[in-house]
Amino acid sequence: MEVSVGGFNEQLFSEAQDIFTEYMESNNLRKTPERFAILEEIYKRTDHFDAEALFIHMKTQEYRVSRATVYNTLELLVACDLIAKHQFGKNVTQYEKSYGSKQHDHLICEDCGKVVEFCDPRIQQIKNMMGEMLNFEITHHNLDLYGKCKGACEKTRGTSDN
Amino acid sequence: MEVSVGGFNEQLFSEAQDIFTEYMESNNLRKTPERFAILEEIYKRTDHFDAEALFIHMKTQEYRVSRATVYNTLELLVACDLIAKHQFGKNVTQYEKSYGSKQHDHLICEDCGKVVEFCDPRIQQIKNMMGEMLNFEITHHNLDLYGKCKGACEKTRGTSDN
DNA sequence: TTGTGTGCAAAAGCTTTGCATGTTG
């Protein structure tokens, strides 16, 4: 239920691996095969996912990992900015890979769950201005627009979500 | 750990009550004392709160209610726009009363948990433009800026909220 | 009186934790 583009980008994954490796080295973390397996699995995915879905998917992979390791590794990947963390109104944390994708925000259809990404430079302006005005050092942000997608959405309905 | 203003606004509460009443009537919902008690409790509060905190607080009130009723009523109040729902990065749903406050967004300090509110008209422009471009009917949004508050923050620490 | 709403407690879903075992550096 996502607007996606393309599959596994080997180059991107390789660069992400380097970043992850460097991060682990400079933080004295162990470069375990589990951690790399999780990174790879994430880079095979296209869109948003949650920890449980990733765990389930990992079970079918060459290198199985436990739930605890999935959660642990997701945290590391967030810390080194290889993935971004979201909460689209529900109590499930969603992730998406962020390296190699330009900064973007989300438009979520409340009827069918579709997530569309968009960019707008005005966000950056707002961040700069508000950071200065309110004396904050702003590190990141989330802008989520909620609504109903006209057109395609009705077709997707009928399978009664919500 | 919030930037707040003032306490119980009788007038505002009374108007909110009317809106809630009208909502319940037009949806054939029962106007129970529990529902009004929850609305009142919310309008006594100044800032953001979660369901559990509200429930705990209600226990000391004249009209006790159960957790289930709290959750049920919060949903109704969101539906009629008397309160707004947020998730500031954690897996707890936070609410705040929204009637009588002008539309605003949030700046969250990752160190001390402080939440500052701000307004920026550019958000509205983005909503309008993106809705049109992507063929969505946008109903609401959340813009959360995360960062560290310079100055006041260090002083505020030590009492460890979060 | 009728059926919606409530209370209570149990269940469910996501995430974290504890501990024994494995493995990296």
Place this chain on the structure above:
DNA sequence: CAACATGCAAAGCTTTTGCACACAA
């Protein structure tokens, strides 16, 4: 070989659900 990471299962939290009872309309 010592410390950190993993796996597993149990525990923790927030939220939802089921069922009997209460009460608004």
